[in-house]
Amino acid sequence: MNIFAKGWSHGFDGPGRRFVYYLKGCNFHCLWCGNPESIAAEPEMMFYPDKSRFASQSCAHEAVKGAELDRATCRTCGDRACIDRWRDPAFELAGCDIPTAEIIAETEQRRALFGDDGGVTFSGGEPTLQMDALLKAAKILRQRGIHVAVETNASSPRFSELPGNFDLLICDLKCVTPELHRRIAGTDNSQVLANLASGTKMTLRVPLIAELNFIAEEREKIYDMLMVIKPETVEFLRLHQLGLPKYRALGQVCQAERFNPPTREQAETFCQRLRNGGIAAQVLN
Template identity: 45%
Template sequence: MNVFSTGWSVGFDGPGRRWVVYLKGCNFRCRWCANPEGLSAEPQILFYPDRDHYADQACPYKAVAKSSNKWAIDRSKCTVCPDFSCVRHWHHPAFEYVGQELALAEIVERAQQYRPLFGRDGGVTFGGGEPTLQAKQLLLTIKALQQKDIHTAIETNASTPDFQKFVGLVDLLICDLKCISKDKHLHWMKADNQLVLQNLMSMANKQPQLIIRIPFVKGMNDGKEELEKFRMFLYDLAKQRESLEVQVLRQHHMGEPKYAALDLEYQMQNGPLPERDEAQGFVDELISCGISASLGG
């Protein structure tokens, strides 16, 4: 599978201590995305010139030069570089390579090695990017992990046709629900949400372990009209289940430095962040109509 990072979390990406595998490639373009290196499915270089004053010496293709008294990278030269020498050979601190292939066997082997760290409740979570874009390999990997009695989870935007293949198979689905309004979704994510809503509603009584995650973003879903649409949709969703867990997470700007490192525009730069009281008010409104909601992060 095409991976841009791996890491660890406790109690956030599923129960217990989790090894998280971040798959590269996403069909959404959320303006606040904290992992822009996971958007493209292609290998990429993140460039942090402040880490070293001699970054230009690491590239044999002379892709790094000063422009307006600042170091800049000519990424067109990276596309013809056969081996990303700056990272793979020189291991230069100013460069980070993202886009490695991680085979099923290696993932299962490492997960088995990590088993003592998982404890009673932990396991492996696949995030992204959008993991279901790599459905074929991901399905095989999840089945292989489950054969080893390792708990599996997927963090997904629930927007792909292949999403339904994981319903009832993966132990835990953590599904993002950005907003209900089609126009807002097109504006903020550059993608339609019709299949998202259909997928969530159709699998509601088929997936035992399910978490709905709502990123709380100023200007997108903090208004009364959108709140009411959330209340109606989640209420209908909850009616089909014994229980429904909803987590609300406040937007942040922690991914901003990575946009600069990729020469991408961060569209939320200097944008207002939601206050904790505002997000808690959103949560309280959901609770008032019988939805089990909490504020995370």
């Protein structure tokens, strides 16, 4: 499996204490993505010049020019001595392959830490882009009695294979209007809407961005859709800017700097309308 990160999470990526594998590669390019290093499938060097005074000395290939990194040089670098030899904190490589057998072995070692209701979550990126490896890992883990969740943008044409292979599906809904979806996520959403309306049991997660999907017209479309598909649970996540340092580390500009979250009060008011309609909804942040 191609991953860009892994780590513990509590109460956010499924029930209980969970170990999360973040799979690299995504078919969406959401303007506000909090994990920009998740999008490209290939490994990417993240550069944090403030974390080390010796960054230029850790590279023998003259890729470091002050606070800038020549990423073309890094892409073809034969030694990656900055990380492998010097372990310089200014450099972080996002992306590595981890065999399924290693995931199973790691999980067995951590099993006692999951408690009664925790487990493993596969997130991303978009994990279903690695569907065969994803299903294989989930099957083995569940055979061993481990609770397995997946977080997906729900765009996969193989979506119907997920419910029987995972204990929990956490699906995203970015917006309903197709043109808006193309503008904010870079792709068509017809497959997403069909998958979400398929009657599958799921937790639905909706990011809230004041200027994009929380304008009155789109908000009402989201409300109408949720009242029709009636997901088991709906979680709202107000836009945050926690990913900004990662954009800088990748040498990219974050489009989300132009946008704002709705206020907590506005989000709660919307959430309450869904609760009044019989949907278990909550604002997560």
